[in-house]
Amino acid sequence: MGLTADLHALAGGALIGLAAAIALVGNGWIAGVSGIVGRAFVPGGRAFRVPFLIGLIGTGVIAAWIAPSAFGAPVRGLPMLAVAGLLVGVGTSVANGCTSGHGICGLARFSMRSVVATVAFMATGAATVFIVRHML
Amino acid sequence: MLLIFSLLAGIIFGAGLTLSDMVNPARVLNFLDVAGHWDPTLIFVMAGGLAVTTLGYRWIFRRSAPVADDRFHLPTGRKIDLPLVGGSALFGVGWGLAGICPGPAFADLATLEPKVLLFVAAMLVGMVAAYVLRGRVYAAKALRQS
Numbered sequence: 001m002g003l004t005a006d007l008h009a010l011a012g013g014a015l016i017g018l019a020a021a022i023a024l025v026g027n028g029w030i031a032g033v034s035g036i037v038g039r040a041f042v043p044g045g046r047a048f049r050v051p052f053l054i055g056l057i058g059t060g061v062i063a064a065w066i067a068p069s070a071f072g073a074p075v076r077g078l079p080m081l082a083v084a085g086l087l088v089g090v091g092t093s094v095a096n097g098c099t100s101g102h103g104i105c106g107l108a109r110f111s112m113r114s115v116v117a118t119v120a121f122m123a124t125g126a127a128t129v130f131i132v133r134h135m136l
Numbered sequence: 137m138l139l140i141f142s143l144l145a146g147i148i149f150g151a152g153l154t155l156s157d158m159v160n161p162a163r164v165l166n167f168l169d170v171a172g173h174w175d176p177t178l179i180f181v182m183a184g185g186l187a188v189t190t191l192g193y194r195w196i197f198r199r200s201a202p203v204a205d206d207r208f209h210l211p212t213g214r215k216i217d218l219p220l221v222g223g224s225a226l227f228g229v230g231w232g233l234a235g236i237c238p239g240p241a242f243a244d245l246a247t248l249e250p251k252v253l254l255f256v257a258a259m260l261v262g263m264v265a266a267y268v269l270r271g272r273v274y275a276a277k278a279l280r281q282s
Contacts, residue, residue, distance in 0.1 A: 006177055006180050007180075008156060009157065009179075009184070010180040010181075010183060010184040012152045012156020012157070012158065012181055013152065013182060013184025013185035013186075014152070014185070014187070014188045015151050015155060015156075016148075016149055016152035016153065016156070016184070016185040017184060017188025018188055018192070019145045019146070019149035020188075020189045020192065021189060021192030022141060022144055022148065023141065023142070023145040024193060024196050024202065024208070025192075025196045025203060026137070026138075026140075026141025026144070026203050027138050027141045027142060027202055027203075028202035028205045028207060028210075029142075029209055030211065031149060033149075033239040033242065037238060037260070037263065038263050049142060051139050051140075051146060052142040052143065052145055052149070053146060053242055055143045055148075055150060056147075056149055056153075056243055057150070057242055058146075059149075059150025059151050059154060060242070060245060063159075063246065070159065070160075071154075071160065071243075071244055071246070072161055072163065073161075073247070073249055073251065074161050074234060074235070074236065074249065074252060075165065075235065076161075076234055078254055081233075081251050081254055082255070082258045083233065084230040084233035085230065085234070085241075085258025085259040085262065087226050087227065087229050088234070088236070088241075088259050088262065089230075089258065089260060089261060089263040089265070090262040090265060091226030091227030091228070091230060092223065092263070093267060093270075094219045094223030094226070094270070095219060095220050095221075095223025095226075096213070096223070097224075098227060098238045098239070099231075099238070099239065100149075104189055106211075107186055108186055108189035108193050109193060113213060116220060116221060116224070117224040118224075120221050120224035120225050121225065121231060123225075124224075124225045124226075124227075124229050125168045125228040125232040126169075126232065127228075128168075128228065128229045129165055129168040129169045129170075129172075130169070130170070130172075132233065133165075133169060
């Protein structure tokens with residue numbers, strides 16, 4: 001299980017990298033999901049981003065059909081998820097990036113901003129899990 | 137062409153998230169649980185993603201422009217400022233609470249799980265709120281300078 005999961009993670013990561021390369025070589029885009037969502041939905045944004053999201057959700061639909069157990073359900077209650085969603089939305093918008101935009105694409109461009117962002121969200125993410133799991 | 141590359145990138149991105157188990161919030165939370173039952177698996181997602189992206193970008197940037205557009209659209213900011221650090225810190229707290237970041241949130245929509253729908257709705261509200269707020273801040277700055 002451990003080795004299989006690691007290999008799946010490595011191959012999955014490579015696919016994410018391939019998607020990032022396709023977005024750049026094709027459209028000149030950084031494949032950051034928060035940025036793509038923001039530009040797709042905010043006024044003045046471009047509708048070209050919508051197919052990316054359709055593809056992302058569509059793959060999810062196919063995966064959920066083939067292997068329904070692949071998606072673990074959210075482990076938190078509704079109020080905590082609402083707060084979490086708000087924080088993720090505000091935070092990624094203000095910081096101009098999330099795990100994909102800063103954590104993969106930005107680091108691959110050796111962007112100092114992305115290094116700082118990735119360290120920051122990894123640190124507060126780990127601190128939050130520590131507090132919720134081990135202190136509350 | 138723009139639409140086709142956009143769709144293709146989304147499909148492959150989704151496949152990567154699903155195969156790597158990033159779509160599983162429990163796995164993500166165990167990855168962030170450094171002091172508990174730490175599950176290092178997701179390091180391999182970053183390793184695979186960074187290896188391919190770094191090499192791919194090096195090769196792509198030899199071109200003067202992408203295939204379907206006349207120029208690359210890259211972030212130009214260099215400043216390490218409060219919005220970058222504070223925003224990322226807030227994002228991390230949300231990520232640590234739910235175990236869901238924006239990419240997996242959209243892939244997880246496929247399950248039609250009410251909790252995921254609520255998370256994505258809240259995330260969109262947060263993004264729009266930040267956008268409106270930033271517009272106000274910029275407008276106020278412009279007013280002061282005029």
